[in-house]
Amino acid sequence: MSTAAIIDGAGFAAGLRARVAEGVAAFRERTGRAPGLAVVLVGEDPASQVYVRNKGRATAEAGMVSIEHKLPAETSQADLLALVRELNADPSVDGILVQLPLPAQINENAVIATIDPDKDVDGFNPVNVGRLASGLHGFVPCTPLGCIMLLKDRLGDLSGLDAVVVGRSNIVGKPMAQLLLKENCTVTIAHSRTRDLPAIVGRADIVVAAVGRPRMIRGDWLKPGATVIDVGINRVPADEPGKTRLVGDVAFDEALPVAAAITPVPKGVGPMTIAVLLRNTLVSACRRERVPVPEGL
Numbered sequence: 345m346s347t348a349a350i351i352d353g354a355g356f357a358a359g360l361r362a363r364v365a366e367g368v369a370a371f372r373e374r375t376g377r378a379p380g381l382a383v384v385l386v387g388e389d390p391a392s393q394v395y396v397r398n399k400g401r402a403t404a405e406a407g408m409v410s411i412e413h414k415l416p417a418e419t420s421q422a423d424l425l426a427l428v429r430e431l432n433a434d435p436s437v438d439g440i441l442v443q444l445p446l447p448a449q450i451n452e453n454a455v456i457a458t459i460d461p462d463k464d465v466d467g468f469n470p471v472n473v474g475r476l477a478s479g480l481h482g483f484v485p486c487t488p489l490g491c492i493m494l495l496k497d498r499l500g501d502l503s504g505l506d507a508v509v510v511g512r513s514n515i516v517g518k519p520m521a522q523l524l525l526k527e528n529c530t531v532t533i534a535h536s537r538t539r540d541l542p543a544i545v546g547r548a549d550i551v552v553a554a555v556g557r558p559r560m561i562r563g564d565w566l567k568p569g570a571t572v573i574d575v576g577i578n579r580v581p582a583d584e585p586g587k588t589r590l591v592g593d594v595a596f597d598e599a600l601p602v603a604a605a606i607t608p609v610p611k612g613v614g615p616m617t618i619a620v621l622l623r624n625t626l627v628s629a630c631r632r633e634r635v636p637v638p639e640g641l
């Protein structure tokens with residue numbers, strides 16, 4: 345029995361981070377300053393703290409300045425909006441990321457809408473959502489862009505392929521569908537109300553799983569030879585009592601004998617998200633300083 349190639353997201357991300365670091369060095373030479381990324385974390389969710397720490401480390405390793413703002417869980421919406429406006433006005437800040445989810449007293453949409461679209465390296469501001477939908481230049485959400493990079497690296501031209509995106513979030517599902525459409529795929533978005541999900545998934549040459557339910561997509565749903573991108577990062581109890589492990593939205597072991605290629609969890613899509621965030625921050629800095637964006641990013 346054949347077994348799927350395992351797509352090395354962590355390795356691809358390391359290569360992208362190295363290209364970003366070269367671009368950052370050239371940017372510093374030309375402008376005399378380093379690109380700056382501001383990361384705002386409200387509250388003390390342990391998973392969020394891990395991501396923010398990893399982002400801070402990767403930012404510094406790429407030669408950029410990382411500006412971290414940690415605010416207490418009780419922070420008011422007014423105070424957070426005031427900080428975002430300060431960062432909008434700060435010329436040393438090229439990218440702003442407000443870690444989601446936010447505590448219940450804060451309206452996420454209000455915060456996202458306040459981030460300057462030209463510093464919105466997450467690509468979540470409605471201006472950037474609209475730019476993507478209209479085919480204009482703007483920031484594209486990091487996770488979907490990372491998935492497209494992995495797909496094009498593996499498959500080359502995606503034209504005419506049947507792609508099924510499972511999940512319709514603003515962060516992954518919807519922008520992923522837009523990007524696949526731009527690559528000339530025939531795109532289906534499936535979700536919790538989709539009828540006969542196994543049959544829909546079974547038609548796909550490309551499956552992107554972004555539902556947030558551990559191992560929901562089963563191996564026998566897949567078309568033989570499909571390429572599977574697993575965006576899910578679910579913490580579940582491990583065999584050893586008291587320990588946990590990460591699993592994706594796809595039953596990885598079941599998919600291996602059916603798929604042509606699949607991203608693992610961890611070390612698949614997750615590291616790409618951070619690498620693309622650094623890429624978007626460098627692109628932002630270049631646009632703001634009106635210097636050319638390096639090629640091959």
Ligand SMILES: Nc1nc(=O)c2c([nH]1)NC[C@@H]1CN(c3ccc(C(=O)N[C@@H](CCC(=O)O)C(=O)O)cc3)C=[N+]21
Pocket residue numbers: 392394395441442443444445466486577590609610611612613614615616617618
């Ligand atoms: N405004 C905003 N933008 C984000 O991009 C954003 C966010 N909020 N909130 C939280 C999620 C989550 N996220 C991850 C980034 C990297 C890994 C990652 O590198 N994961 C490793 C494993 C990490 C682990 O062990 O937990 C991997 O998959 O190999 C995971 C998740 C970005 N997010």
